[in-house]
Amino acid sequence: MKLYISCDMEGTAGLCSWDQCDPKNVTEYPIYRRLMSREVCAAIEGARLAEPCEVLVNDAHSRMHNLLFDELPHDIRVLSGYRKAFSMVQSGDEGFDGAFFTGYHAGIGVERAVLAHTYSPNVLYGVRVNGTEFDEALLNAAYLGEYGVPVLLITGDEALCSATQKALPWVECAQVKRSTDYYSADSLTPTAAIALIGEAAQNAVRRRAQACPFRVAGPVTLEIEAASVECADYMALVPGFARVGGRSLRFTAASYLPVFQAMIAAMRIGGAAAERA
Numbered sequence: 371m372k373l374y375i376s377c378d379m380e381g382t383a384g385l386c387s388w389d390q391c392d393p394k395n396v397t398e399y400p401i402y403r404r405l406m407s408r409e410v411c412a413a414i415e416g417a418r419l420a421e422p423c424e425v426l427v428n429d430a431h432s433r434m435h436n437l438l439f440d441e442l443p444h445d446i447r448v449l450s451g452y453r454k455a456f457s458m459v460q461s462g463d464e465g466f467d468g469a470f471f472t473g474y475h476a477g478i479g480v481e482r483a484v485l486a487h488t489y490s491p492n493v494l495y496g497v498r499v500n501g502t503e504f505d506e507a508l509l510n511a512a513y514l515g516e517y518g519v520p521v522l523l524i525t526g527d528e529a530l531c532s533a534t535q536k537a538l539p540w541v542e543c544a545q546v547k548r549s550t551d552y553y554s555a556d557s558l559t560p561t562a563a564i565a566l567i568g569e570a571a572q573n574a575v576r577r578r579a580q581a582c583p584f585r586v587a588g589p590v591t592l593e594i595e596a597a598s599v600e601c602a603d604y605m606a607l608v609p610g611f612a613r614v615g616g617r618s619l620r621f622t623a624a625s626y627l628p629v630f631q632a633m634i635a636a637m638r639i640g641g642a643a644a645e646r647a
């Protein structure tokens with residue numbers, strides 16, 4: 371099968387502070403990027419125990435060059451580097467049979483969820499699709515769903531796993547930690563997390579016939595709560611956005627794809643506005 375892996379970092383076992391996943395940090399980050407790489411490896415190895423897999427990994431955290439190539443299997447492809455137009459799901463339209471989301475985290479506003487946020491926390495305070503709060507997992511799953519790609523596995527904390535299971539009940543979850551607070555977790559050790567992820571990946575691929583692409587029925591309405599009025603000022607410049615409040619915007623399209631593109635465009639232009647003038 372052709373397997374797509376979008377790997378984030380905040381959901382890595384043990385990780386519970388921004389320092390640990392900040393590429394500018396020279397003490398903690400090097401440790402956690404290695405653990406992140408090993409979790410991705412475990413997911414690939416587990417999947418391949420179930421079925422031969424051609425794998426594309428999209429490094430999807432921060433500057434998007436976190437994975438250590440020397441930790442990875444030699445016969446996969448890696449999308450590395452910032453920035454990518456389609457961000458965490460770049461190249462997800464290339465005919466994949468299934469997707470894994472590793473190292474993911476819960477959406478902004480969720481309590482007892484380690485480092486919960488949705489895309490750029492300095493720009494986006496909330497993203498709703500057809501009235502439902504969408505976290506990164508759902509936003510990205512719906513993009514892949516447009517191309518018929520089902521999400522098979524997700525790894526991260528308990529809050530992420532329970533939210534994903536509610537929306538996408540066929541997804542295999544590897545819960546590597548439980549949040550005790552925004553910045554603390556009761557976590558498995560890296561060794562135990564790797565074993566769990568490997569097993570879950572194997573099960574996910576074995577049961578992939580039961581998984582469905584996540585499709586959002588049209589027409590689709592996107593509602594964005596910007597982090598600040600100045601971010602919203604810029605987002606309102608994107609054609610099709612209606613300003614419905616100081617920090618609130620709405621965008622409607624016949625299908626999900628333009629909505630996802632509008633969300634990315636709003637985030638990018640909002641990011642430019644978030645820099646202090």
Ligand SMILES: [Zn+2]
Nearest residue numbers: 378379431432
């Ligand atoms: Zn991240």
